[in-house]
Amino acid sequence: MTSLSKAEKSYIQSSLLSDPPLRLDGRSLEDYRPIALETGVVPLANGSAKVCIGRPGRGGYVQEAGGVGGGTEVVAGVKLEVAGVGDGEGGGKVACTVSCSPAAYPSLSSNALDDLQSDLTILLESVLSHPSLRPNNLVIVPGKKAWAVKLDAVVFADGGNVVDCLMLACRAALWDTKVPLTKWVEYRAPRRHAAQGDVGMDVDVDEEAGGGFETKGESRATDFELTDYWDEGEVLSGRESWPVCVTLNVLSNIHFLDAKLQEEASVPLRMYVMYAFPRGKPILQTFRLIGPEVSTIDQLRGLIKRAESYARNTWTGLEAKLKDEEARRGVKAREKFYGRLG
Amino acid sequence: MAQNPFDRRRINGPEESFLPVFEPGQERPTTWNARCGRQSTDIRQIFLQPGLISQANGSAYIETEKTKLACAVYGPRQSKSTTYSEKGKLNIEVKFAPFSCTRRRYPLHDAEDRSLAVAIHQSIASSVRLELFPKSTIDVFITIIENDGIEGCVASGAIAASTALADAGIEMFGLVTSCSAAVRGDDIRLDPTEEETNTSDGVVVVACMPALSSITNVWQSGRITAEVTLRCMEMCQDRCIDIHSVIAHSLSSMNKAP
């Protein structure tokens, strides 16, 4: 993708392998470029986030080889749609799509762009749509209707390390997602007091009622309506188990994080390591090897361990930032509310 | 009317169809069903035959119980693209037969084809000496005739592709073998069936070159701890040594025959 002459490539490689290792822009091997993150950027989505790695907020005047701006920028949005539930399915699927703006890859043909999009989509889908991560508060009417989570990420600029950026944006968007509160509507109420009890329940309670409700709910609740509530809704359950990604770029016996495009083009092997830390316990959610180079089991063992500590760094940082964002937006929403009153 | 994407010459079924479910709301079983006839570290028997597709430069057919696929290699031949490349290109295409799965596969383009092709490409690309074939392409076509789990297809596809490349006389560093594993709790099962992968916490596919004791691909998804993943990788790597002898045997026995 990025055109690099042999001399440039060997310059990058020999700098990385020198002692102490040097990178093109003076970072150390484990440094990230500055990462900017904001949630709630898309008003029409149920949850959204924008992440920019490198040069946040700048127009990206400076181009890097390959003709793209210096940073990587991704916007992810979550839309909830009402979908029917097939027989035997739990309901509440997560579907992911990645689209790459042609502006991010001006040198790629449309076929190559399609391939890239589908590769990223498949990667994201295999991570985020895995049954083990499915939120369990998406059921609207048990056995009939559920919210389908449509997660769409758009790559606006690619300055390297697009997978880490995508995962950060997706995780932040899912974190930001609010499921609207619903209540069921019955058309036939045989006994008055029972009906009242059901109508009052919100989604969360349905789930807890679980199996016992199955027979009752199937026959009665046929449709639903949105409750008129001051808040947007409740957050997705299990939102602390979505993973973050750390891309390790491996060059013989060293590895480094957050590669720029030229650095990506000069390493033979990359690893996508995605970790989640629900309740502090590290879970390896996805591991992929990319590139025309072989590895050994001992090398992988060491790298997976190292990746865990990098991922934990990212994880704690992201967690703190997301809480800040929530607080900031809470204040902003209140100001807007009062502003409208006054 | 807008252009119809359907092929009118075929009998098209309804857009969506579902299997009849006999026990509605069946809960996920808490344990795996016991395997019949093999231990959790056993893999299914492999039938591997190179050279069955006569018009290809090299080919292989592999069958592991319910996973059946055929692989044909054409090349190295002149690349169609006009841009110069110093290294050869390895092009892998995977196609599911419409009848290969429990639900009929729509015969036209399918996203899963590409994800499989990418995984198999990663498994075998580093074994082929592509630097010897400037400006050329090696085409590897894989047809899945029967599918018993995607992970099994990735593993078998890599084995078949490596065998077919050897059959085509293309220079390689070593033979690639591949093995999958499914994890549930602390239970690890090698070479899982579709049913086992569907009810597992996560799966690991490992491809390696046993002759060089190097790993070419690791493909892990699902919810597993790093320790268990590494244990899976070790177990798969051990099993790959056995598979390696199967490939070596099939190649040498074919070349012995007149």
Place this chain on the structure above:
Amino acid sequence: MLSFVSFPQPTDYDYHSTTRHHPDVGDLMDVDDLDTTAPKLTYPGETVTSAHDSMRGHGTYVDKEQVIASVAGSVERVNKLVTVRAVRTRYNPEVGDLVVGRITEVQPRRWKVDANGRQDAILMLSSVNLPGGVQACRFPLSYRRKLESDELQMRTFFEEGDLLVAEVQAFFSDGAMSLHTRSLKYGKLRNGQLVIVPSALIRRLKSHFISLPCGVDLILGLNGYIWVNKHVQDSDHGEEGFDAEAVYSNQNDDIDVATRSAIARVSNIIRLLADHFVPLTDTRLLEAYDWVVEQEVDTKDLIHGDVGDALVAMVGNNS
């Protein structure tokens, strides 16, 4: 812990609510009256002047006896000629310009070079120094024979992706520029890295080969491509001692760590200045480099915002 920053918030919250007028509407907006020394900025479609007393130059067109701007930029007048220079535009080559380019394609007897222009530039096999020490131009008789054997091994000189520094020699009839590397100063680039900036930031200087005292050489291509590399010793031998091996080598020299980090520092300074749209000159780069060393700014901190603003303010004050 990895730290995340926020996107900078717009400082002007009233931006959307204020009413903006067409410049003609506001009576205080007449720039010409207020400050005649500042360049007048214009936009496509604005009438610049009447066609009777002016001549139409680049970036303008004539309609109904009026000279109208066709690009957004500054109006320049030379006697009766009125031109509009765009603020940001592709590189407009002129004969004699020094450019840094990248080979995109090898064709019969020529290379295609990406030099940030509107079309790929062309480097003819006959416009490069060929190995063997004998210059084709000096011996016209050996010209043809030489090219035929060399045609078969063009990739040994330049191949796809290679970077080179060259001079614009002429233009083809379709406007594509023809380059030449017929000097020991020109040729393949090694021992460093490329930084790309908007071409408008590179002014025509006395020399585009700059040596910084930190052991770093710069080649400021007028097309916005800047090559930052290790300082090379001026070779004593002249054209006769032309060493083809070295000129077309892909092998880098041994570069010590100090030089490598200096290259990284200079590159980051260039990126930073370009990011703030500061025109790059040798003096300015030197000042900036000295300031960075003086303030003991770590190279990697240059990619963060605060240091950058301070550096740009310093450079702006001094010039």
